[in-house]
Amino acid sequence: MGGPLSAPLAELTSWRADWSGLRVAVLGLGVTGFSVADTLVELGADVLVVAARGSEEHRELLSVIGAGFLQHADDAGVPEELLTFGPDLVVVSPGYHPDHPLLMWAADADIPVWGDIELAWRVRDKVLRPDGTPMEWILVTGTNGKTTTTQLTAHMLVEGGLRAAPAGNIGIPVLDAVRDPAGFDVLVVELSSYQLHWSHRNAGGELAPLASVCLNIADDHLDWHGSREAYVAAKGRVYENTRIACVYNLADDATMHLVEDAEVQEGCRAIGFGVGVPSPSALGVIEGILVDRAFLDDRRNSALELTTLEELAAAGLAAPHSVQNVLAASALARAAGVEPDRIRSAIAGFRMDAHRTEVVAVASGVVWMDDSKATNAHAADASLRAAESVVWIAGGLLKGVDPAPLVERHASRLRAAVLIGVDRDALRAAFQRHAPHVRVLEVEQSETGDVMSAAVSAAASVALPGDVVLLAPAAASMDQFTDYADRGRRFAEAVRRHLGEAAHDDDQTPGPTAPGSGPRA
Structure with a gap:
């Protein structure tokens, strides 16, 4: 192998170590x-x-x-x-x-094999905080909700006066954030199961986050991990060595068991979150008010108000899964010392990213919604629950996950389904078995530029006033698109193009279609 090392790998735990050779x-x-x-x-x-x-x-x-x-x-x-x-x-x-x-x-x-996260943790002291210490890390994982929770947490930390940024699987390589000359007090790092698979494997590279959360566990990436057990085990690594708070989902026992099994540092607390009335050491909802009963001295007899469901609705965060994300982010921010009033103001100024339950247009009583970020069944389930009558555009790369339970669960709310992507066989079989009454249309086109135009035309042919045409594929996008964002953009473009053409057909003057509006008459 290579020449003599300047230092053993186990000692390369600082930017200031000698990495030469x-x-x-x-x-x-x-x-x-x-x-x-x-x-x-x-x-x-x-x-x-x-x-x-x-x-x-x-x-x-x-x-x-x-x-x-x-x-x-x-x-x-x-x-x-x-x-x-x-x-x-x-x-x-x-x-x-x-x-x-x-x-x-x-x-x-x-x-030895490292992931990028391990390398970043070792050299996180490149730019020190004013007190001369390395930046803190807060870790976020889960099958769904990671990006929103990561962004929310970083937003809350900044509102609380800390220099903070989101990084990791969210699209900003964590090593780029670590090397940012401006420096940060806290990085909020979104971690995929792939990244967690390679973590905590080598001496000197063990992450020790301030706080961590696994938002939920549902079948995903089983083809990569080989089994559900291996996937869950990878997610559980997020809690290892946590110092202040392991945050878990009260509605998902698997996350609680991961906390119970984790080797954490002395004094670390388990903090639950859920949409019900919280017990001490948890965050929850009481009569429409989001409250903290974890990070206060008299938590057995009182609670701290964070925000209200009404204020969440104004911020586009009223769906049950969004409320859970807000509570999880609030728990992480509270673990870092952010005050409740700062959390409230941060939520008021927060807006969801594109392609996450984003309304593209409303025309002739039909809502066209882009949730291309729903790349697995668990995420699609949350989107489908939010509508009463749906024309569902689904399909892509299923990643080894059986779509039948999702189809069966939502069969009663489906007006029709439009199937796209390479894994249509499994979806078609699921509809034949569990929802034979639902009309199923298939998009045979495989060229990237044609798929969404065909899908939108098919959906428009069956949608009625009061329906939501929902792109929530429950599948990855790389069979036909660059990524989920590309898929969502092409869907929105196809919707606007279709509505503009429909306006011409009706001898109307087309205009720009914005959320909540149709073509101008």
Whole structure:
């Protein structure tokens, strides 16, 4: 393997450690892989990026910063160039399956494997806080609601006077946030099950967050993890070594059991959240008021008001799953010392991201709604529950999850279903078995530019006044789209195009279609 290390890997726990002489193979060249390579080069390591693909921009940037690049097919053996390079360490991007040939080779060769999160934790002291200490981390995971909760928590922390930012699986590589010259008091890090799979595996790399939450557990990514048990175990890693508060969902016993099984630091508390009346050491709802009975001295006899359901409705956060996200974020922010009045003002100024139960248009009594972010059954379930009569656009990559329970649960509220994507067979079979009365239309078009136009036309042909045409695919998007955002954008464009054409057909003058309005007469 490589030349002599300046220090054992277990001692590389600071930006200020001597990383020179370390040979690192980085697997993957997306935004995460590039952030890893860029960081390691800046630290003085010798870096070789190995990937099946990578954008031309990223390849050019690797050359600029002085990292090597080796294009190598995922299903090929170990390349001779990698053997010659002789890495002391492999850093893997999220998504690489544990049985990937290069990871199997690393295991056989006793080469340590880190994820980007472990590297970021080790070097989080690049920019110290005013008191000379490294930034704190708050960790967020769960099958659904991660991004909203991460953004909400960061928003609350900023409102409370802390320098804070969201990072991680939310789209901002955590290493980019760690190296931001402005520095932060707290990072709120969204973690996928992929990232958690590689965490807490190596001496010196054990995360010790201020607070952590697993919002919920439902079947997802089973094809990657191999079983539900392995998926749940990965999610449970979020609680390991937590110092102040492990936040869990009172409506999801699995999250409570993960807290019970976690090895946490002395004095760490278990804090529940739910939409019912809370017990001491929990956050909940009393007569339309969200309250904290956890972070106050007299929690057995009193509670602190955070906000109201009425105020949540004004912020677009009134759906039950959104209320849960608000409570979870509030618990995390309270663990960091944010006062209740700051949480209230933060919620009032918060707005949901695009593609999350976003109303695209309302025309002729039909609501067109984009929830492309519903990439699994659990998320789609929450969206479907919020409407009484639905024309459901569903399908894509099901990731090994059976859609039948979801179809059965919502059969009574479905006017029709429009199926898209490569995994239509499983959805079609689910409807035939559990909802034979529901009209099912299928989009045969597979070209990205044609799929949503066909889906919208099909939905429009069956939708009636009072219906919600809901894009909540319960599936990943990469079979036909770049990502869920691309899928959502194309849906919104197809809706507006369809409504504009419909206005022409009715001899009307088309105008811009905004949420809550149809084409102008």
